[in-house]
Amino acid sequence: MRTFFGVGCLLVICAGSVLARTVNVEDHGIVPGQDVTFKVNQLLEELQGEKGVTLYFPKGRYEFKPENAIEKYRAVTNHDNSLKRIAFPLYGFEDFTLDGGESTFLFYGRICPVIVENSKNIMLKNFSIDWDTPFHHELTVVERDEKNNTFVAEVSPMKHGFKVQGGKLLLGHYGWEDELGQNIPYDPKTGAPYWDTRRYGLKYRGAKAANVGENRVRLQDATRLAPPLGAVLCAWGNSPNRLAQSIHLGNSLNTTIENVTVYAGGGMGLIAERCENIHLNKFVVTSAEGRTLSARADATHFLGCKGLIHVENCLLEHMGDDGINVHGAYVKVVEYMGDNTFLCEISHRQQKGLIFCEPGDKVMLTSRKNVQPLYESTVTATRILNESRFLMTVDMMPETYPEGPLSFENLTWYPDVIMKKCIVRENRARSVLISTKGKVLLEDNWFSSQMHGVLIEGDNKSWYESGGVRDVTINNNTFVNHGYGNGQGYPLYAAPMLLPEQTLGDDQYHWNIRFTNNRIKNFNGHLVHAKSVKNLIVEENTVEVDNTYPSSSGLPAVALDFCKDVRVKNNSFAGFEFPIRIESKGGTTGLKVEHNTGLDSGTLNK
């Protein structure tokens, strides 16, 4: 790409008279087929501070190795904080486009492909991210002895080999070894995790490995039950193992990712925190040819963002965890220090280092006893003590200091979400998790995952993902066989997750959920499970039987618990040979069940 304005420099007059130029990496000695990390790092350093640059890669396979990569300490939510080697460190960039020109960016070992931090108007497009050796191994079962709970598996990839040491299997990587730790067995017949997956759960003690051939290992008592012949056990070791997410966005405004494919990663495909406006179009997370698993954790994950998260035309499949998760964080109040100042603590180990709030943010003081909102205030000052604790000063205090354990959630940093025309499938865990107080629309998507379809949860107990939703529309989507993991999943499951000692308050936790016009095909006849939801509309959905998996969970098709103002109307169920029923408990009020087909509403409307 020679240009008329000097080497690698194309000047364009843009609207608003901003000078924009395209920098062709070829003009800087960056060519396919070799490790270009150092040169890319160097070029980006030169470009920092310049607005309007498009960094263009002619189509090719560019390699990125960690040895000479720049390094920064990164706290990455839902991952393991550490010094990270970085291929594309986009710190403080503005009006910048990374155009991969349909290239493959091939990574080796623990290096983070793209980090966007403290930047504005960034576009990432037209490239794929893969690793020479992914962060997991695939063990294909080639022999099986159920009686002795033993199986022989072929190990792939073998580039860094494996070894057996003291009866333990150690799987080789680029500079480290993984034990047989976190894993999921995939069924080659469905391309998805197995029905009743936990049968094959790992036993952490008593397992014995033996090397039985160049690329074969025999594992005895490694799993509760030996996986079936042909099963692909995708395994990625124990924590800390989320050290190299594929794309990390932090503290940035207006980020677009378009036509980008992630084949692997030592963590999530995309993790974003404290960003405003993120647009994903044709963002794909999938497994590479010859592999079963793609990203080992979630395909996409958003914590404490605002503005709009717009996700369209995306394919998210074969992940080791959820398709998309949008939420905030509950932080604990350790102590009230006086002078409107709270000593707060990040609640979850993998949220350490999170910027929970900054001055100007609206925060809600929340009971950790009954997860009810208590008092809204505005942050006037913060002081970070360490990755776990910080001081937060607010402008107004309640007249009486509330009793019991307290938390805060940040009301300013909840985004709206639009997710359209996306596919999420063949992954461990859920298709979608939504815990935001913003306006949410999920429409025209196709979902099929091992656990629930759309999980609207919020918990102040283990993951500390806030908060209760206020406006969610789930319309015209297809849900196929959710919950084949244990047979009990629902297309929509909305309920806060509570500790035994936590109680529901007087008011519902979630508000305004519309689940309408969705087409569901499944084995268990499930439609909606809702607990502590106010204003729930379940209308015009069709549920049709699918015989891929064993049928009936024994659970109600529609399960309601402590809900208020619920309309279940014009839904139809077809083909099920077991009772399809609705159950209401926990003092649900204002329930209307009307004009449904194939749903036994018992005495509810009588």
Next chain:
Amino acid sequence: MRTFFGVGCLLVICAGSVLARTVNVEDHGIVPGQDVTFKVNQLLEELQGEKGVTLYFPKGRYEFKPENAIEKYRAVTNHDNSLKRIAFPLYGFEDFTLDGGESTFLFYGRICPVIVENSKNIMLKNFSIDWDTPFHHELTVVERDEKNNTFVAEVSPMKHGFKVQGGKLLLGHYGWEDELGQNIPYDPKTGAPYWDTRRYGLKYRGAKAANVGENRVRLQDATRLAPPLGAVLCAWGNSPNRLAQSIHLGNSLNTTIENVTVYAGGGMGLIAERCENIHLNKFVVTSAEGRTLSARADATHFLGCKGLIHVENCLLEHMGDDGINVHGAYVKVVEYMGDNTFLCEISHRQQKGLIFCEPGDKVMLTSRKNVQPLYESTVTATRILNESRFLMTVDMMPETYPEGPLSFENLTWYPDVIMKKCIVRENRARSVLISTKGKVLLEDNWFSSQMHGVLIEGDNKSWYESGGVRDVTINNNTFVNHGYGNGQGYPLYAAPMLLPEQTLGDDQYHWNIRFTNNRIKNFNGHLVHAKSVKNLIVEENTVEVDNTYPSSSGLPAVALDFCKDVRVKNNSFAGFEFPIRIESKGGTTGLKVEHNTGLDSGTLNK
């Protein structure tokens, strides 16, 4: 300490008209008997930027806990890099005194007591550092079954208990657990590690632990041989376990530590790097009452310092590693990048993050094949890529690029050392390690350690501690029973440590060592082992038998190998009932052996 000039503020007119004042912590709500970390952090933040402050603690026991401590990522040489919680973060201070007023600073868990970084004229004085629970456990053997290689031990301290899990002993700490890992068995009769310590070395496989009482554990096959009844096995788990050094000095000018005692630490007592002029007076590392071990690693350690390291009147005892170690670093040349620029790599895992050089430093290109100096140049630019690698540009290059593997050592950052009137004893490993090209004087000290007395080594193979010495005087010291660990130690052992494929060059590695007027009492009759030393004087030393340990190692009292210009004169050996001999090999030249008593010089002078 009320003052006439406002609360906690004593103004003094100093020479040079600098305003100095004393800040009494009591006036800032910092009082003994409680966790004062947050308040101390806050007060130090307020004082930053002010010159001439003395921060004064009225005598008491002040507690420091990690929960609310500020945190910074720290690369600490010879330790494990990590985010560190810090009690006294002295970053960018000038003319500052921390006067503990004879207080005890008591720490809990992983918190670093004092870090001095990028500071000038800092004085630390009059306090002791201890931990509520130290970073090791002491297991006292109360029953022993040699036949079954089993012993029962009482565990101390028990504050955080211990547990046995899957046959493994897990020793409780403030927020973590240690396996039975690195350890040293102490002999209560001598207060020092056992004779032939390795007999009791840990077996890392096949060990079985069982809980046999409130504070008792039975260990079978945990050690090669069950330690004797009464033995105190001091154990501190496996790496990473050097996460909380006691005092860390970095990039600072003129630091004085006076009347400071360190009783424990999760690493070294004092670690200093890239500092100019450090003065230790009455710095004590010792075990607390009721404990056997003090610091788990070296008492003091200096890497890449310059100016003068002045150590006097210090007591360093009961450590898990060396008394003092002064050295530089060899970094590897990965690749010559052209334009006088080298891609270099930090050689040792625990040196990662080291600032090897800065522009203006003189560096020596060195052969990694025969550890000989090749070419001296001056650094004009550096660029740090990550904790392992950096680019270094020099002003001049040799006419012909040298063949074979290369390293650099930094000639500018080698300090002079004066060590006087110190005691180093009852520790694992050596009394003193010296690898500096500066002028060194060790005088009037008392040494007795498990390995060598003074080890002058330098290695470009495993620890990568440069460099060959140029001027060392070891005069009028007492050496008692060095090398009781394996019986083979020497009062003075000077020899570069080489890989099998490394060879000595044409010239000697170490130059100008004078070992004179020392009094030695030992069991093996050893005096000096020297390899590749030029200009070695061994004069007027007395060596007298001591019967504490089994006698004779079979090794020569004076062993010379590839030395040049050596004078062994007027030394006397008394009381040994086995041959005391001198051996010279490896083409040693210019050897004079004269007027020694009790030394069989064989045919050397004939």
